[in-house]
Amino acid sequence: MICSMTGYAVKTRDLERGTLQLELKSVNSRYLDFHFRVAEDLRAMEIPVRELLAARLSRGKIECRLSFNAAAARGEQLKINxxxxxxxxxxxxxxxxxxxxxxxxxxxxxxRWPGMFGEQGMDFAALGPEVLALAREALEDFTATRAREGAKLSAMITDRVNAMRGIVRDVAPRIPEVQAAFMEKLRQRLLDALGNASDDRVLQEVAVFATRIDVAEELTRLNTHLDEVERILKAGGACGKRLDFLMQELNREANTLASKSAVTEVSQAAMELKLMIEQMREQIQNLE
Missing domain, CATH: 1.20.5 (Single alpha-helices involved in coiled-coils or other helix-helix interfaces)
Structure with a gap:
């Protein structure tokens, strides 16, 4: 299962003396980064909740709010301390x-001062099991939202991969023909420019240039990287960093393809590939 780093969940639990509430939300981050905002009386539960979350989450800036609202106690009349x-x-x-x-x-x-309504007499240590149970419920909803978002991102990336394959598939068979026509024009121009130069020298110059504009290797590597993207998406799990690295490799091949292009067809294909790679890269930044 591929998960987004963006998610949200909130859970509450009514108790005899009040209401527990735990809220989770996350945004993108290079690492797993926790930010806890816990009521002072529940501070002892921060480490257990952190360990629970860390066991299920790999990346993202996670904000966790844990509070106890004594004013919501069952039917009790509020009395100021x-x-x-x-x-x-x-x-x-x-x-x-x-x-x-x-x-x-x-x-x-x-x-709002802690203990102003008498909750200072409550045994907050006894709330530990309730807090952990609430955290598990919130974590299930939280991971579910991240998974749904991750599935959408995965589908979008797969669509772009298929589109890139279509571009490569369409342009690859045409490259030898258009390059041959370009090389013939180049050969004729060299003959006209060099005048009495031997045809062998012209052919040698044309052959050297043909090697410089050969893009077969770049197209092969593009397909190889696209295969790896699909493999990683099918494997699932925390794959954001690996996919981000592959986007760098795909972009490098597209840039080389553009720099070696001597015909319009290849230049246009390289531009379209770079556009789709950038679209994928933006979405991959959201993956765990």
Whole structure:
């Protein structure tokens, strides 16, 4: 299965004292790069969740948000922690005396302060199994979205590979004929330019030039690289880096094809090949 590095999933779980929520989203990255935003009371779960994700993911910048919303507790009337509120007031007074220009805490900041509604008495360590179960559910949805996107990208790349094969297949049989016609024109021009030069010398010059514009080797390598692209796509897995390397090789052959071209047909084919290679490369940047 080929996966995109772009994905999103969010899962919630209602508990007796509130609601757990875990959100996963990812974008492209050269490596596997985690960014965790975890509620302070759940900080101990960061490493287990990280290990769970790393076992399934290979590349991408992964952002994981884990939170516990105590305000969503079942039917409980919210009660402000008076002791904590008084402590914040006293601390705020001391800060104002020392730093008169410091901005005071807003009502919103006070209400969102950890423990303001009494959840400080909750045993968050006991939430470990619930957090891991929630993380597994989110990871399943997350990998499914990446897999669906990866399947679309794989189909697009396969279409471009088939189109490139069609270009090579159409132009290859015509190359000997058009190159022969070009070489005959070149031979005649050399004869006219050299005047009394022997025909053997002209043929020698034409033969040297014919070697320089021979593109059979480039076409063969193009087909070989396209075979490898198809093989990697069928094998699946984390293949983004390998495919990106192959795009470099395909582009190198297309550039050589263009530089050696002495006829319009080959030049046009090289331009179309480079366009499709660039289209594939842009999409491959999204693959894991």
């Amino acid at each position: 008076g002791d904590l509120l008084n402590t914040l007031r006293e601390l705020g007074t001391k800060v104002s005396e020392t730093l008169p220009d410091a901005a005071p805490l807003s009502v919103n900041e006070v209400l």
